[in-house]
Amino acid sequence: MRPRGPACSPDNYTYPLALKSCAASKDILLGLQIHSAVAKLGLDANRYVAHSAISMYARCSRPEDAYRVFDGMQSRDVVSWNAMISGFARAALFERAVEVFKEFVALPCSIPDAGTMASILPAMGNAKAEDIILVRKAFNEMQLKELISWNAMLTIYANNEYHVKAVELFLRMEKDGVEPDSMTLATVLPPCGELSAFSVGKRIHEIIKRKGMLPNLLLENALTDMYASCGCLKDAREVFDSMSARDVISWTSIISAYGKHGHGREAVDLFEEMLGQGLEPDSIAFVAVLAACSHAGLLDVGKRYFDSMTCRYHITPRAEHYTCMVDLLGRAGCISEAYDFIMTMSIEPNERVWGALLQARRMHSNMDIGLVAADSLFRLVPQQTGYYVLLSNMYARAGRWADVTSVRSVMANKGIKKLPGASIVELGDRVHTFHIGDRCHPQSEIIYQKLDELLGRIRGMGYNPEVEATLHDVEEEDKEGHLSVHSEKLAIAFLLINTRPGTPIRVTMNLRTCGDCHLAAKLISTITRGEIILKDTNRIHHIVQGACSCGDYW
Template structure:
């Protein structure tokens, strides 16, 4: 079978599969050894590279009698495209042995290899060569340098290259955005985006949003969230990556409702969520306790065959755990073909949050038996689970295991768990001594855990010490003022209560309003204390009044020492009666069938009065109430809570 050169080139340009390619290669050798022609050999090298047969590509390169800059460029690009960056740099070094001078096509590929390896030294050498050859005016070379410096952590040098470039395109700007984002400099990345939006020569595009992706995992100001939203709405909504970035920005800035709403809009704009979309939105679904939506997303994942996928499966476990559905979380866990430390840690956390400390401890032990090594993060939920369940000895055991056997240096999160564990167990003096012996400076979480324990166990002296530190560390944090106020109230020191309230007013410290969320018919409803804004408010208050009457018949008396202390006792009772949890619970009762479980999420710790009320309501209406606050889950059933009133 004969074959012309033109036909051969046409076939090779269509990127044949490996079987076709090898057959064609054989025919070319038979037909007057056309494979030895340099232009055809280069086409073959590219084709083998695209089929990931890089060894065969290199064999062809080695057989070429004459190797010019084009041959080296093709081979270097082949290695880079297959992420074989070290081999690409070795090929670059070989150029000089063959006295072949790199050109403006060589340098961008070499810089990509340096970026992939974080090889700043070779990148600097390449930069020197660029300057000597006068290639800095080439926009592709400049863009490669910015990317290389960003990937190697030398953002200042990348910025300098950008500023010195005479001609810049949108890739130049996006490369600088990415350089800042990859190095955690989100504010600087957004400043570049602002400059782009004010520049006439370039337009923000989906690539800009993609460049921001590495930096969206942290929280930022509302102004910056607004900027990203403006970019998304006005310039970037045509890309799935942009949708994913915007969802992540919302999630990581505590804007769960916005994240969920954006996810639900994707289909309207013709986008099918991918694994990144799903993994990004599931934490928001969990934060809202939107279990029905979570189950729909789970069904979508199965229908689209996005499983098995470790990231998505771990996110599903976390979502179900946050929604208080341990059964669903465990089902996902049990069906996983492979599990990593995150999978096991998520299950430990799920049981711990629900108050089942013993099972959390068992799961942690099973993780050890599986051959996986627990990391620093793994110990936080097991220590927390021991604390919430009052497992003092077990908690001390795991802390010793972490430090002595696994040689993990305790972080502030671990230390806070230990203070909480000791404090909840009534070992206030031991907890205080633990803090004093710490090798690092205690933060507000540690002193806050001690202050909470002092309130529960009526330890005024150490409570004042803890409060003193807290007011220095976080003078704007209202919750700690309220805690100290409640300690004074329990001791009957009303003058001190008044003094604390006065300090709050003078400093402008305001108590964060309690918000309770509940899902109904794929919509999340939010309630504030005394909320009158809901369309069903009138009926909610009528039903609540009836419920309170039935509660009083069971001996309910409002626990007024958990209310604000600058109002009269009768008004305190009225204030407690309209706490957000109670409004949310009644809303579900009047809008669902009897015996339907009630799921509530609150942004603050549930107060003692609402805890008592929820127990009584669960008995009166014969429903399970699952309430998640900032500390843990409370499962109320038949007048009893799974926390055993220990929270």
Template structure:
């Protein structure tokens, strides 16, 4: 009887073991079945048997459950090479490369060495992580062990070296391959093309044919895409032509790649030819081709053709819609871009973060700053999460209208999403805070950056320059060099601008001369414009004019404009007429140039000449740009226009302004009527001065904020001398710190003094 019971127990145990193995031989087993098999094997005491463990590991690997697989693997007292092979190959296949290398190290710790099944997967992981040093060590192991002669190992080495940008090593492996194939040859040729090495790319492509390797469609596409990526656009088009002449039938990838190159070349004739060829191939419904056509026509400035291509598409998707928005934006058609965006959003198209970001960037770049902020708000309301590209696109809009509250909100959002340390986000934050008058906040962003690129350094130098803080700008410039970062032409533009703000003629000359001498940077138009402005503001107008005449290239409107502005400051009518006449030729439709000359005449009392300039403007169909200022109060931006009576608080503003005017006169202040460009009575001139937008904005801020609150006002034109004097008085009388940003710089008014030192 006892023997029968023992026999039954043995049979029952055997049955359990058989049940535990039921799902192990089924590759299609679900994750639940895999876990059940694992549990049964634990109960039956079979989990430590290597052949059973290998099958369970395979099931876990198929479902990418690497945590569970690791627990099982590490529980084995003596795991074999097959157990590691299963997991290493699976983690590499699913691009979990760090886990691949972790398993590989664990395998070596067990004194197990890779074979020709494991080594390619580990080399692939090195390629994915750009771990060139480890990849070379594996190559060395392959050479000593003989595994490097295996065709799969050779192929993986070639691809690893290409992805790690070590093309010399890739070429050596390729040349020693017993049986080089089209995949390795194509990858190597494409790698050289991406690097811009035309000769090597052509050489490898030619060697393939000598070795009897026939290039395929992937080979040609890799060359076209590679040359396009490296900026060799003519070469990309040339390869496309060769491909066609050799009888290869192009596909959507070929056409899309060459269209990108044609767009960058802005060669509309070739673009039309490729368009026609794509139509013959029946690729007009290919979404990638249509997106590339939209992009190409946009880069070539053919906005109507862009719209036509898009509208002819049968099934429009978010990708082509994004391409259209970018194309319209590139051509300044922001209203059409907005209309397209709203149209397809209304039709239920699921626009993604790229769509919203493109539209925000479009509005921000073309003066529709309020619309950009509204789009950012709507984007979050519909559940589309902004990314590290969206924020730098939004912040210039905040900077442009000094919407500090919105800028701060975007900054906080960046912290929450974890990309506040992104160099592009940080650069945009530095610029935003600088433009909103918060230069210390900009410096704090700069100081907290874990790493900095040239854009960040330039943004900080530019911020200090805008605030007239030349010492600080020079300090950042010197710190940039000591950190190993080389300055570029933008660095010197900001530096020279800072010197110009403070009238540091000799310092500015020194930096200007050192550009070519010490840094091998040839002076550009903007550098000459800064020098002309620097000399002109310092009263050295003749020297400035001589510099203009000695320039190695023809001066543009920016240089002559700097000279004309300096003539306005120095009241030099004769030289001002010379500069203005050149500007009338270069920019006949710019009303600002006519206004500046008119200002010079008005300051001299030359009313006949003032009338002549006005007649010139009238005949040209031009009108003076209206002066307006804006101020942010309680998270809302308020705009005030010069002479505008429609503002709901205008009566209170004018009443307060009159009271301040009386206090100013008691203190000995007299309105500077030279800044009134009309031939009217003195009393009327004083009345006109009271209507200047910067004064209205300052008084609006005083009326709507608590006593002692700092005010920040933005103006679309240069602040006039009378307003400058008046705001100095108001800052002292009202005990307020007032910041005014005009088109030239920031003015910090405090206790009756301005930071510009009267150099503006």
């Protein structure tokens, strides 16, 4: 620090600049000297100086020192609070950042601004529901909502998988006349894909083209993913083919798209084409191609890629790669080999690995290995509902109803409840959600009438409900009634009522589709002569004229 002389007397304007310079260079030693000099001159109470000191300490990874400055301030404005929230968030002390945010918005005269939204954003990556609600409340109360605030709120929703909220917020943004930028659109495209909100995603694509935002790798990759997730493989491929430059992420997106749509061989061809262009696959690219091999049952090809990943590209397998391989072996009926593979893993198998083995047992009978997988899962994730349901399925299909009852008793004693199935569809600019036996929708009466009509017609084609899918030891007609009101069927009936004949029916589920709904969808596609696209948690089912892209294996 240069010595001060009579012609050079730093003041409350000079010191903030000096502290900001220390923050930018992360020079904590000089920053401490300057802050000490500030205190000796009695300028540390100045708000501008304090703000700069808070930022300097935060950027230099000294959040507690930043808080001491903040705590010692006699009066604080929004900049003070934003600086402290940002300081904790920058230090990855996310709970502390949220605590300060809560303290701020609880003040009677607090006025959050764009800086507040930007400051809290890094702390909201894996947020509690009540904290997201609180941030949205603060956002709603902002009189001037700048684009940065909209983008922050959209990002919070997207990062926390509040897909419906993200799309609804974007639609509100459009209604309010707020012009989006590339970050806005790149943020909302993934939720559109997750919900199969094709019309909104398509409109975003038009906005991108109208604003001349292309070429833009971030947007083009997001568009490819969105179209693929909406079941529009052709549109995804058109975006991919139109790209003037592609990175590994671009190739991974299209490889994954083909795999999820049941075109495993084409996915493998694309992977080979990527290699031919001199691009080196990364860990995620191998997950995409291994998953594609699994979906298509390409056992030998998948084994070869797994070996090349480790031997040629020196990529250490992660749990995702092992999961793909267990799924691949399990789908091929190699249950014992899949179990042996798990036993030789270089890392501890996690819940997804054991879950893949238990899922494989769902399609191929091997009760002993299924029980080993279930036992491992209950030790790893004792509160995870889905695996108890899979074990219950396993017993039910074997007719072991006493064991089904035992599993459900364990669930009840532990307070574990089965995740209710939900199906989401888009119609116009609205997202509609259906649950099993749902009668809350304004069109419920005609939805059930339409569903009764459809079920009557497919029964005439020989449809018999797969009553074992209910997994309860109850009377057959009770099981059938339970199946007839599954959320997928309600969603399909709703769209058939409200769309023109021939319009593709797109339904997104929060669980794997059950065998009965899958069968019903195939038969409904035959009588309506239309395309039904069911997206469950595992893959995308393209159903046309009674045939599904999954080959009835999912």
